[in-house]
Amino acid sequence: MARARREPSDDPQTRLSDGTLARIVVSGFTTGYELIVDGTPQSHVDLDDPTHLHFEYVARMGAVIDRLRMPGQPLTAVHLGAGALTIPRYVEATRPGSRQQVLEIEPALVELVREHLPLPKGAAIRIRVGDAREGLARLPAALVGAVDLLVSDVYSGAQTPAHLTTHEFYTAAARLLAPDGVLLVNVADGSGLMFARRQVATVRAVLPHVVVLAEVQTLKGRRFGNLVIAASPAPLPTEWLPRLMAAGPHPAKVAQGAELDEFVRAARPATDADATPSPKPAASVFER
DSSP states (O other): OOOOOOOGGGSOEEEOTTSOEEEEEEOSSSSSEEEEETTEEEEEEOTTOTTOOOSHHHHHHHHHHTTSSSTTOOOEEEEEOOTTOHHHHHHHHHSTTOEEEEEESOHHHHHHHHHHSOOOTTOOEEEEESOHHHHHTTSOGGGTTTEEEEEEOOOBTTBOOGGGSSHHHHHHHHTTEEEEEEEEEEEEEOTTOHHHHHHHHHHHTTOSEEEEEEEHHHHTTSSOEEEEEEEESSOOOOTTHHHHHHTSSSSEEEEOHHHHHHHHTTOOOOOTTTOOOOOOOOGGGGOO
16 A cells, blocks of 8 residues: 655644744654754654664764763763754663753744653753853853763754854853863864864864864865864873774764864864854755
């Protein structure tokens, strides 16, 4: 029997504060669901297997998270940007007992995800509604200097807002990190990587130990894609990363040391006075 055609209007959806449409759709490429905002795939979630990280950059974030502390040890984590809560679910699944805070500006998005992609029962994941930067100052004082994992993955449609890309922003965020805590930043950029280079320069001006993980062609600036910046007050354990990245998803690599110096070149850190949003990708980027 032929499968009935599913119309977009059948998908759970909501209007966000800027008028864009957020939808939850069954993934057409793998198991699970995707959160689509203004036509841009923002998250993938597999409710039956929260360790299934379908998006490549999220899988690379997961690879770094797996190396924090001892395997399975609970973490204190803060997530800027909720999406469909993919990484909080992953942390809960791989490190039960973790305490997690999520900052998300769109209450309608939070309700959509809560209703149609419910969190695991008993998960210690608190969602706070509000701007990510303003919300940093409202987090419990006990988190200052105590956060093992801080993830910045904030998008308005397909772009990261300018005020979440600056030296001032990263300085405020870094206050939360434990002495060996790790900041993970998702950066999307295309040809030339001017925005990404400046983001790396900005993070390096705040935290001394920085590496970048990305698909090879993206890191060379030959295609639009996502780069993951990992940064910490303490040296990052990176000896295992090149072999892990080469294994997939897709051939990827880690830029560090002299290679990262060359990547940044003469890029200046972004400030509140001169920051810009991340570049908006062409619609064809999401045609899979």
